[in-house]
Amino acid sequence: MSVPAQPLEQPVPGGIFLSRDTIASRVQELGAQISRDYRDRDLVLVTVLKGAVIFLADLSRALTVSHRLEFMAISSYRGASHHSSGRIRLLKDLDAPVRGQHLVIVEDVVDTGLTLHSLLKMLRFRGPASIEICTLLDRPYRRLVDIPVRYSGFTASDKFVVGYGFDHRQRFRNLPDIHLLED
Ligand code: IMP
Ligand code: MG
Numbered sequence: 001m002s003v004p005a006q007p008l009e010q011p012v013p014g015g016i017f018l019s020r021d022t023i024a025s026r027v028q029e030l031g032a033q034i035s036r037d038y039r040d041r042d043l044v045l046v047t048v049l050k051g052a053v054i055f056l057a058d059l060s061r062a063l064t065v066s067h068r069l070e071f072m073a074i075s076s077y078r079g080a081s082h083h084s085s086g087r088i089r090l091l092k093d094l095d096a097p098v099r100g101q102h103l104v105i106v107e108d109v110v111d112t113g114l115t116l117h118s119l120l121k122m123l124r125f126r127g128p129a130s131i132e133i134c135t136l137l138d139r140p141y142r143r144l145v146d147i148p149v150r151y152s153g154f155t156a157s158d159k160f161v162v163g164y165g166f167d168h169r170q171r172f173r174n175l176p177d178i179h180l181l182e183d
Helices: 019-035 053-062 114-124
Strands: 016-018 043-048 067-078 084-093 102-110 129-138 151-155 179-180
Touching: 016 053, 019 053, 019 129, 019 151, 043 053, 053 067, 053 102, 067 114, 102 114, 114 129
Parallel strands: 043 067, 043 102, 102 129, 129 151
Antiparallel strands: 016 179, 067 084
């Protein structure tokens, strides 16, 4: 089997919004903060596929407290305007019960908050001891429902970004920096 000698060329879509170094140091800070808050607690990081997986991989390794990883996949119904309606369909559920455990939901970006609002309702029903939210990017001015975000990496502008997990039509998730998408 032959392996390409070099990775395929991938045109960089736009200028850098957050560099890998800036992201890395903020992720370390978040990891330290969560580690302080969850000392001696049964912690589960609940990640919603797929955007947050790159962030999760770094955040998990920045934690000094023991924890489990759980994944969920949901699809949100979007209206004609492409805005999320907040109604979600569960595509992949947690693998194990979370009753009595402390959950931190790991998200790529909190925008309208509608999807997260439905997700929180669904998870509260499972009887965890607590639920908090950790998001890499936050657009608080876009909120349509109030969402308590405990850990937030960066406040972002309204511009569409790609890289470090963020996609445009499933591409660019692999870029190490976060870029603004220019067409
Ligand atoms: P919401 O339900 O309106 O909060 O939609 C949030 C979802 O939209 C995120 O989980 C991302 O998958 C996607 N999204 C929002 N903003 C961006 C962006 O700037 N770049 C890439 N994806 C985004
Ligand atoms: Mg997406």
